[in-house]
Amino acid sequence: MCELLAMSANVPTDIVFSFTGLIERGGNTGPHVDGWGIAFYEGKGNRIFKDVSPSSASHIAQVIKTYPIKSEAVISHIRQANRGGNSLENTHPFNRVLWGRNWCYAHNGQLSDYVEVIAVKRIFPVGETDSELAFCWILEQVLNKFGETEPDDYLAVYRYIATLADEVRRLGLFNMIISDGLHLMSFCGNNLCYITRRAPFGKATLKDTDVTIDFQKETTPNDIVTVIATRPLTKNEEWHILKPGDWKLFKLGELVATGETVTVDVNL
Amino acid sequence: MCELLAMSANVPTDIVFSFTGLIERGGNTGPHVDGWGIAFYEGKGNRIFKDVSPSSASHIAQVIKTYPIKSEAVISHIRQANRGGNSLENTHPFNRVLWGRNWCYAHNGQLSDYVEVIAVKRIFPVGETDSELAFCWILEQVLNKFGETEPDDYLAVYRYIATLADEVRRLGLFNMIISDGLHLMSFCGNNLCYITRRAPFGKATLKDTDVTIDFQKETTPNDIVTVIATRPLTKNEEWHILKPGDWKLFKLGELVATGETVTVDVNL
Numbered sequence: 001m002c003e004l005l006a007m008s009a010n011v012p013t014d015i016v017f018s019f020t021g022l023i024e025r026g027g028n029t030g031p032h033v034d035g036w037g038i039a040f041y042e043g044k045g046n047r048i049f050k051d052v053s054p055s056s057a058s059h060i061a062q063v064i065k066t067y068p069i070k071s072e073a074v075i076s077h078i079r080q081a082n083r084g085g086n087s088l089e090n091t092h093p094f095n096r097v098l099w100g101r102n103w104c105y106a107h108n109g110q111l112s113d114y115v116e117v118i119a120v121k122r123i124f125p126v127g128e129t130d131s132e133l134a135f136c137w138i139l140e141q142v143l144n145k146f147g148e149t150e151p152d153d154y155l156a157v158y159r160y161i162a163t164l165a166d167e168v169r170r171l172g173l174f175n176m177i178i179s180d181g182l183h184l185m186s187f188c189g190n191n192l193c194y195i196t197r198r199a200p201f202g203k204a205t206l207k208d209t210d211v212t213i214d215f216q217k218e219t220t221p222n223d224i225v226t227v228i229a230t231r232p233l234t235k236n237e238e239w240h241i242l243k244p245g246d247w248k249l250f251k252l253g254e255l256v257a258t259g260e261t262v263t264v265d266v267n268l
Numbered sequence: 269m270c271e272l273l274a275m276s277a278n279v280p281t282d283i284v285f286s287f288t289g290l291i292e293r294g295g296n297t298g299p300h301v302d303g304w305g306i307a308f309y310e311g312k313g314n315r316i317f318k319d320v321s322p323s324s325a326s327h328i329a330q331v332i333k334t335y336p337i338k339s340e341a342v343i344s345h346i347r348q349a350n351r352g353g354n355s356l357e358n359t360h361p362f363n364r365v366l367w368g369r370n371w372c373y374a375h376n377g378q379l380s381d382y383v384e385v386i387a388v389k390r391i392f393p394v395g396e397t398d399s400e401l402a403f404c405w406i407l408e409q410v411l412n413k414f415g416e417t418e419p420d421d422y423l424a425v426y427r428y429i430a431t432l433a434d435e436v437r438r439l440g441l442f443n444m445i446i447s448d449g450l451h452l453m454s455f456c457g458n459n460l461c462y463i464t465r466r467a468p469f470g471k472a473t474l475k476d477t478d479v480t481i482d483f484q485k486e487t488t489p490n491d492i493v494t495v496i497a498t499r500p501l502t503k504n505e506e507w508h509i510l511k512p513g514d515w516k517l518f519k520l521g522e523l524v525a526t527g528e529t530v531t532v533d534v535n536l
Contacts, residue, residue: 042320044394045356050315063331088313089370097364100392102357122416124368126312148390 002092002108003032004192005076006177006228008184008250012042012070013225017206017213019076020065021233024208026055026078034086036061038076039093039104040069041181046102050091072252073184075177077106089127093177094135096123099150101180103139107131108230109173109189117171134174138164155249155257158185162247166261169245177228184250186228188242194228195239196253204234224253270360270376271300272460273344274445274496276452276518280310281493282336285474285481287344289501291333292476294323294346302354304329306344307361307372308337309449314370318359340520341452343445345374357395361445362403364391367418369448371407375399376498377441377457385439402442406432423517423525426453430515434529437513445496452518454496456510462496463507464521472502492521 005022007015019038026032036055039048051058055078077092084090092106111118111130118137125132141164146157161178165187168174174189186192199222201215219225228248232239242248249257273290275283287306294300304323307316319326323346345360352358360374379386379398386405393400409432414425429446433455436442442457454460467490469483487493496516500507510516517525 042356045318045359047318047356048315049317050313052310059335060331063328067327088310088315091313095363097392097394100394102394124365124418126365126368126370150392 002077002079003030003230004106004108004175004177004228005074005233006179006184006186007071007074007225008253009072009223009225010252010254011220011223012072013223014068014070015074015076016065016068017204017211018227018229018233020211021206021208022076022078022229023055023061023065028056029208030078032078032080034079034081035091036076036078037091037093037106038064038074039095040071041073041102041179042071044101044181046095046104046181048093048095048104050088052086052088052091073179073181075104075106075179077108082110083130084128087127090129090132092131094132096135096139098139098143101150103178103180105135105176105178107134108175108191111168111172111174114171118168134168138168138178154180154183158183158249158257159259161185162187162259162261165247166245169261175230182251183256185247186242187247188244190244191230192228192242193232193239194226194242194248195237196224196226196255198224203236205236206233207235208233226250226253226255270345270347271298271498272374272376272443272445272496273342273501274447274452274454275339275342275493276521277340277491277493278520278522279488279491280338280340281491282338283342283344284333284336285472285479286495286497286501288333288479289474289476290344290346290497291323291329296324297476298346300346300348302347302349303359304344304346305359305361305374306332306342307363308339309341309370309447310339312369312449314363314372314449316361316363316372318356320354320356320359341447341449343372343374343447345376350378351398352396355395358397358400360399362400364403364407366407366411369418371446371448373403373444373446375402376443376459379436379440379442382439386436402436406436406446422448422451426451426517426525427527429453430455430527430529433515434513443498450519451524453515454510455515456512458512459498460496460510461500461507462494462510462516463505464492464494464523466492471504473504474501475503476501494518494521494523
């Protein structure tokens with residue numbers, strides 16, 4: 001499996017603290033040694049750092065850990081490969097441009113018997129993972145439904161993505177983060193949680209390594225920052241645990257929509 | 269204007285030497301201070317490092333300079349903005365996935381009266397540059413001509429891209445590098461040159477900073493490495509200077525096709 005980390009914030013914010021905890025799970029406190037990646041949105045642009053080395057030993061990961069990039073939306077992933085070898089094209093997050101916006105996505109889980117169910121005709125994957133194919137399939141369905149030009153109603157787009165994610169969930173484990181840079185959605189297959197930090201800010205201590213931060217020193221009173229992760233990253237804060245089928249849509253750090261999907265058990 | 273740098277090689281090769289020369293032109297020996305970017309292909313995957321800081325002062329550029337990433341195809345660009353502000357979405361190289369391959373592109377030059385001529389309906393730019401719009405327009409024409417699934421004949425694709433590039437060249441200055449990871453094409457508007465290094469390897473000295481390399485110590489006898497740049501990067505080697513309208517297609521370091529296009533002067 002893998003682990004996910006994401007952030008949505010109303011001011012450009014660095015994710016060094018959370019990323020420091022996550023990358024420990026890529027070889028030290030966790031078994032996710034088959035590469036890692038992180039996408040930072042800065043306005044409509046984004047940049048994605050990836051490596052096939054374990055995050056705990058990656059030179060580029062160390063650079064990210066010590067070089068704060070401020071961003072309003074971040075998606076990160078550490079990989080324990082199941083479908084597809086350990087190569088750059090199989091490393092998350094994946095990115096495609098749709099409607100002149102960068103869509104970025106990462107998946108934690110594993111699908112089975114999926115090749116015919118989520119076949120694509122227009123948006124093809126580069127690598128061999130079930131994850132990237134599911135991303136391509138979701139975007140292709142969105143493109144087919146909403147057309148080639150950008151729609152006004154992004155909430156309708158994300159509600160549709162939730163139904164598509166629920167279809168993918170019938171094929172196996174599917175925890176997903178997807179973003180167009182402005183909105184960021186989390187869809188829970190089995191493990192996903194989030195925390196929204198706002199004033200009054202307190203102190204937080206990482207679970208995976210001995211680091212404590214005083215957010216009050218790092219923020220202004222108007223900052224709103226949501227962090228999403230597979231498992232809670234800190235040990236002295238209350239994280240919201242999502243249930244299977246739950247989805248949450250964030251915009252500039254705030255929860256703007258939420259929903260539950262109910263999946264028919266294919267084994268019934 | 270801007271400066272371009274690219275590489276095509278038959279073995280994964282690092283571009284640290286050439287990149288070291290290029291980034292000096294981003295603020296030290298040249299005026300290209302509006303960001304920079306570099307794309308490394310590793311197999312079908314690629315990773316793109318970008319920054320809006322001048323390359324000569326960029327922390328990430330220093331990392332790339334000291335951390336050799338071995339790649340068969342590289343595209344790099346340092347920017348002096350003309351169309352579009354200094355932001356990440358306006359920073360080259362640009363990337364789109366077509367036929368399950370990463371297509372990567374960078375442009376040096378400036379277009380005029382282009383908005384209606386290279387209008388797009390399917391593949392939209394994220395930023396505001398003439399460069400990214402031209403890339404989207406070229407890919408859209410390719411998609412319209414060759415269809416949604418990958419064609420067998422890549423040479424035909426690149427020959428078509430050359431005719432498209434020539435159409436864009438009627439709108440202004442258009443030096444371009446484009447690659448699908450396996451092939452890499454250079455199209456000359458006014459300034460572009462290349463060198464192919466193979467055994468017996470010699471020594472080379474950069475023009476822009478006091479660095480000399482002995483390629484014999486860094487290579488094996490079978491290595492073939494082509495480097496393309498806006499202006500020669502070394503002062504003791506013979507670079508091939510392209511003429512306006514010339515294009516060259518490289519694959520694994522070797523020149524595999526070449527052509528000339530003749531543009532009608534729109535002012536006549």
